[in-house]
Amino acid sequence: MSETKTRGILERLRSGIVQGAEGYVFELERRGYIKAGPYVPEVVLDFPEAVKELHQEFLRAGSEVMVALTYYAHREKLKDVSRENDLERMNRQAVRLANEVAREGDALVAGNICNTWAYDPGNAKESSRVVRAMYEEQLAWAVEEGIDFVISETNDYLGEALIALEVIKQLKLPAMVTLASVQQSQTRDGYDYVEACKILADHGADIVGLNCDRGPETMLPLIEKIRAEVSCYVAAQPVPYKTSARYQTFESLRTDSGEQAFPLMLEPFLCSRFEMAAFARKAQAIGVNYIGICCGGAPHYVRAMAEALGRTVAASKYSPAMELHPVLGSLVEEKHKEFLVDWKS
Ligand SMILES: [Zn+2]
Numbered sequence: 001m002s003e004t005k006t007r008g009i010l011e012r013l014r015s016g017i018v019q020g021a022e023g024y025v026f027e028l029e030r031r032g033y034i035k036a037g038p039y040v041p042e043v044v045l046d047f048p049e050a051v052k053e054l055h056q057e058f059l060r061a062g063s064e065v066m067v068a069l070t071y072y073a074h075r076e077k078l079k080d081v082s083r084e085n086d087l088e089r090m091n092r093q094a095v096r097l098a099n100e101v102a103r104e105g106d107a108l109v110a111g112n113i114c115n116t117w118a119y120d121p122g123n124a125k126e127s128s129r130v131v132r133a134m135y136e137e138q139l140a141w142a143v144e145e146g147i148d149f150v151i152s153e154t155n156d157y158l159g160e161a162l163i164a165l166e167v168i169k170q171l172k173l174p175a176m177v178t179l180a181s182v183q184q185s186q187t188r189d190g191y192d193y194v195e196a197c198k199i200l201a202d203h204g205a206d207i208v209g210l211n212c213d214r215g216p217e218t219m220l221p222l223i224e225k226i227r228a229e230v231s232c233y234v235a236a237q238p239v240p241y242k243t244s245a246r247y248q249t250f251e252s253l254r255t256d257s258g259e260q261a262f263p264l265m266l267e268p269f270l271c272s273r274f275e276m277a278a279f280a281r282k283a284q285a286i287g288v289n290y291i292g293i294c295c296g297g298a299p300h301y302v303r304a305m306a307e308a309l310g311r312t313v314a315a316s317k318y319s320p321a322m323e324l325h326p327v328l329g330s331l332v333e334e335k336h337k338e339f340l341v342d343w344k345s
Contacts, residue, residue, distance in 0.1 A: 009108055009149045009174050010206060012064070013233050018290050019280075019306055020110075021063035022153075022211070022237055023297030024054060025071055026263075036264060038080050041069045044094045045086055051094070055101035061299040062306025062313035063292070066098040067110045067151060068142060074134045076118045091138050095145035105314075111142035111150040111173075115180065119160040121189040128163055135167040149174035153211045153237075154294075156180050156188045158196040165205055176207035176290065178235050181214055181222060182249055194225045201230040209235035212294040213250060215243035215271060216279035224286045235290035236283050240271040240301050250295070266296065276301040277308035284309060 012018050025041060028034045033043035033050045043050055055066050070091050078084045098109045113135050120127040139150060150173050152164035161177050168175040177200050179193055187196050197208040208230055210219055219238040227234050241250040253261040253269050261269060271279075276293065283291045291309070293301055299315065306313045322332035 009065075009110075009176075012108075013207070013289050017284060017288070017309060018064050019062050019302070019309065019311075020065045020067065020235075020237065020290055020292030021058040021061070021297055021302045022067055023239075023293055023295045024051070024067070024069045026295040027054060027298055028069075035081075038072075038077065040072050040077050040081050040083070041090070041094065042081065042083065042086075044069055044073070044090050044097065048093060048097055051097050052101055055098060056104065057299040057315075058302055059101055059105045059107055060314040061302035062311055062315070063107065063302055065108045065110050065292075066102040068095040068098040068112050068147065070094045070112045070138060070142070071114050071153075074113070074116055074138060076116050076130075076134065087137075088141055091141045092145050095142045095147060099146055108148040109146065110176070111139055111147040113138055113150065113152050113164055113167075115154045115156050115160065119157050119163075121157060121159055124159055128159070131160055131163050132167060135164055139167060139171060143171055143173075147173070149176060149206075152177045154178070154180045156182065158187045158191045158199060159189050161196070161200060162203060165200060165203055169204055174206045175204070176209075176233075176235055177205045178207075178209045178211040178237065180212050181210050181219070182251055184248065193222055194229050197226045197234075198229055201232045205232060207233040207235050207290055209237075209288070209290070211235070211237035211292075212239060214238055214248065215241045215250065215269075216275060216282070218243040218245070218248045220279070220282055220286070223283070223288060227287050233289040234287070235292070236288045237290075237292035237294045238279060239294050240276050240296045240298075241266055241269045242271055242275075243269075263295075270296065271301075273300050273304035277304040280305035280308040 028043050029036050033047050073090045078087050102109045116131050118130045150168045155161035200208045223236045239250050247253045251262045303315045323329045
C-alpha cells in the first residue's frame with residue numbers, strides 16, 4: 001500500500017462520494033486479451049502491461065479505486081482453463097499491478113472476490129466449505145500484497161455473499177458486498193434484493209448495493225429502495241447498456257432478429273457517455289455513496305461520470321470541446337443542454 005495514501009475507503013466515504021470503475025474483464029476481452037466463455041483473467045500473467053494500461057486509463061478518468069483483476073481468478077474457474085497451478089501467481093500479480101498504478105495517483109486498492117459457481121443452496125453446508133476455502137486463499141494472498149478493502153461482487157446468492165462477508169471481516173478489512181440482479185426481484189436463493197442488502201448490512205457490511213446486470217434505467221429504482229432501507233453506505237455499479245422495463249438486464253436484451261445479445265452482440269445497446277453522466281447525477285441525488293460502472297465500462301464513461309459529479313480529472317484535459325469544431329459544435333452543444341436539463345430533474 002502506498003504511504004502517500006492518506007485516507008481509507010470509509011474515511012473517504014464519510015466526506016463524500018467515492019467513484020469506482022470496473023468492467024476490466026469485458027474491456028480486456030474486447031481488446032483481445034481475455035477469452036470470452038471462461039472469462040478467466042489470464043491477461044494478468046500473459047500481458048500484465050495491458051492490465052496496467054487499463055488501470056491507468058481508469059485512474060486518469062477519475063476512478064479512485066484500483067480493483068485488482070482477480071474476478072474469476074479462483075480455483076473453480078482456473079480448472080476450466082487448466083491453469084490451476086497459476087492460481088497463486090495470478091492473484092498476487094493482479095494485486096501488485098493494482099498497487100503499482102494506485103501509487104501513481106492517490107487511489108485505493110480493492111481486493112476482489114466474486115460469484116464462484118460452486119455455491120449450491122441445496123447443499124449449502126458442503127458447498128459453503130468449498131467457497132470459503134476459495135475466498136480465504138484468494139484474500140490471504142491479496143492481504144500479503146497489500147489491499148485497502150475488499151469488494152465482493154456479482155453475488156447471485158445471499159448465502160454466498162454472507163460467506164464472503166465473513167471472510168473479509170475476519171481479515172478486519174472494510175467490506176463492500178454487492179449483489180448481481182439478474183432476476184426480477186430476488187437473489188437466486190430467494191431473498192428480495194432489498195432484504196438481502198439489509199441482511200448484509202446487519203451482518204456488518206460497510207457498503208452494500210448492486211453491480212452488473214442492469215443498466216442505469218433499471219438499476220436506479222432498485223438502488224433507491226435499497227438506499228431507503230439501509231443505514232450503511234450504498235454502492236451502484238451498473239452496466240452501460242440500455243436495459244428497460246421490457247428487458248431489465250443486459251442478459252435479457254434481444255437483437256432486432258430476436259437473438260440474445262449477451263454477451264457478444266451488445267454494442268447496439270450501449271449507453272452514450274451523457275446517459276452514464278446522467279446516471280451518476282441521479283445516483284448522487286438519491287444518496288448513493290459509491291458510484292461506478294461494471295461490464296461494458298470504459299474510460300470515456302468514467303470521465304463523463306466524474307465530470308457530472310463536479311470533478312476535474314487528469315483526462316479532463318482532453319474532454320470534448322465541440323465548440324472548436326467548425327460544423328458540429330452547435331449540434332453537440334444542444335445535446336449537452338438536453339442532458340443538463342435531465343440531470344436537474
Ligand atoms: Zn459486470
